[in-house]
Amino acid sequence: MPPPAPSEPDIVPSRPERQPEPAPVEVPTPPSEVPAETPAPPEIPPSSPSSAQPSSEAGAAPHPPAGPFFPHSDGEKEEVPTPTPPSPRPSRAEGKGEGRRQPAQDLAPAEPASSAEISPPIRQPSPVETQPIPAEVAPEPQPVPQPTPKPSSSAGKVTVAKKVEPKAEPQKAPEPAPRRSWFQRMRDGLARSSRELSGNIAGVFTKRKLDGDTLQDLEDVLIRADLGVETALRVTDSLASSRYGKDVSDTEVRAVMAAEVEKVLTPVAKPLELDLSHKPHVILVVGVNGTGKTTTIGKLAAKLTEGGLSVMLAAGDTFRAAAIEQLKIWGERTKSPVIATKLGADAAGLAYDAFEKAKEAGSDVLIIDTAGRLQNKTELMAELEKIVRVLGKLDPEAPHTVLQTVDATTGQNALNQVEIFRNVAGVNGLVMTKLDGTARGGILVAIAAKHRLPVYFIGVGEQVDDLEPFSASEFARAIAGVA
Numbered sequence: 001m002p003p004p005a006p007s008e009p010d011i012v013p014s015r016p017e018r019q020p021e022p023a024p025v026e027v028p029t030p031p032s033e034v035p036a037e038t039p040a041p042p043e044i045p046p047s048s049p050s051s052a053q054p055s056s057e058a059g060a061a062p063h064p065p066a067g068p069f070f071p072h073s074d075g076e077k078e079e080v081p082t083p084t085p086p087s088p089r090p091s092r093a094e095g096k097g098e099g100r101r102q103p104a105q106d107l108a109p110a111e112p113a114s115s116a117e118i119s120p121p122i123r124q125p126s127p128v129e130t131q132p133i134p135a136e137v138a139p140e141p142q143p144v145p146q147p148t149p150k151p152s153s154s155a156g157k158v159t160v161a162k163k164v165e166p167k168a169e170p171q172k173a174p175e176p177a178p179r180r181s182w183f184q185r186m187r188d189g190l191a192r193s194s195r196e197l198s199g200n201i202a203g204v205f206t207k208r209k210l211d212g213d214t215l216q217d218l219e220d221v222l223i224r225a226d227l228g229v230e231t232a233l234r235v236t237d238s239l240a241s242s243r244y245g246k247d248v249s250d251t252e253v254r255a256v257m258a259a260e261v262e263k264v265l266t267p268v269a270k271p272l273e274l275d276l277s278h279k280p281h282v283i284l285v286v287g288v289n290g291t292g293k294t295t296t297i298g299k300l301a302a303k304l305t306e307g308g309l310s311v312m313l314a315a316g317d318t319f320r321a322a323a324i325e326q327l328k329i330w331g332e333r334t335k336s337p338v339i340a341t342k343l344g345a346d347a348a349g350l351a352y353d354a355f356e357k358a359k360e361a362g363s364d365v366l367i368i369d370t371a372g373r374l375q376n377k378t379e380l381m382a383e384l385e386k387i388v389r390v391l392g393k394l395d396p397e398a399p400h401t402v403l404q405t406v407d408a409t410t411g412q413n414a415l416n417q418v419e420i421f422r423n424v425a426g427v428n429g430l431v432m433t434k435l436d437g438t439a440r441g442g443i444l445v446a447i448a449a450k451h452r453l454p455v456y457f458i459g460v461g462e463q464v465d466d467l468e469p470f471s472a473s474e475f476a477r478a479i480a481g482v483a
């Protein structure tokens, strides 16, 4: 199929421009505890094509040579190794029921046999089973007339209609449960990892001294919890150096673990810095399907616009109509113009056009969404490489930030994802999403130890303000189950 010609980008109406602050700018860091208030779920306006304005200049933009188009089917999406929460990771027990499921044809009534071949069977009436009759039948209880409640003359109001009745008080709607703080949500998300770890650590150290065997067992427990060999050894070395041969409680072990994990994470817990001498500062967002790219872009755009920066969004996920619509909705919510093109268009061309538009508009930040792709699909990764290359034509340093979203509910595969996206797209920062789900927190530690890439934010929900700066100590305490 010939590659569809890039079409004119759409622009969703922009918000009034603001004057940028001098560079560099640190993305606002919210207080460590977010008030436990529940913002009302955002009204998602129906996306209307009228919200997008066709650009008259798109055709004039120097387009990069159109590259091969590799549409990916829904079938490809299903191959994604990453589970898509909020549903929890499949347990080993899952799928067991499938063996019991009958094929449709087994359940369908049998086809009547051709009358020419088999005569219909003559059915014998089955013998009637007699039911034992209870010797004594208890008499039906007669309904006892309930006395009409007498309205108390001393308290409350009464209504006089057919009779005098207590006035029905309007029922108060139950107060909605206050939303848990982001920290609580993260803690809950990490609870399973933390519980398993704590249980296993307690199992190792029940009535045992710290010796070679217990250290080996502890190392195995930590590796099984995805923390990685490096961090596991840090914990065991630290314990061995101070407590070898002594009785150790699991609480002490967890405290040492929290301290060591914090040491690994502290260097990567960095705020996102934007260099506004670049106009715009280009953020390219990459990652495997369903890891939360588009949602993270929306949350980030909200943070930036709230901080007074002008943001433009580019719907570089040209494979999925829903992704383009999703980004447009985020654009409306955050009052950020969205550059989009039609489904199947060249993503690199769109990125290039968006960069030009953002320059013209004097936007502070351009955030480019990309299609989710499996890290092992070479042609899709080549397309991502092309997006990076094309952006570099307009500014050799662009994209200035390449953010990869990593789904925290993914296990060891996440390490591989980062490795490959880093090589192909030059990832220089991470966002760990879905830490409010059944996160496997250990993997974040392993990624930090191996890749040493800044973790700018964590995603702790699907709402607009569920993007938190990453805190090494809070994460370490949560995963180690230390108060």
Ligand SMILES: Nc1nc2c(ncn2[C@@H]2O[C@H](COP(=O)(O)OP(=O)(O)OP(=O)(O)O)[C@@H](O)[C@H]2O)c(=O)[nH]1
Residues within 6 Å of the ligand: 084, 085, 086, 287, 288, 289, 290, 291, 292, 293, 294, 295, 296, 317, 320, 323, 370, 371, 372, 373, 405, 433, 434, 435, 436, 437, 458, 459, 460, 461, 462, 466
């Ligand atoms: N619980 C939770 N859900 C999240 C979070 N971030 C994203 N999601 C959800 O994860 C799902 C996938 O998010 P998207 O933003 O569409 O992911 P994507 O990477 O853009 O997906 P593709 O376009 O398919 O590549 C959506 O249902 C999001 O609401 C998070 O931090 N916590």
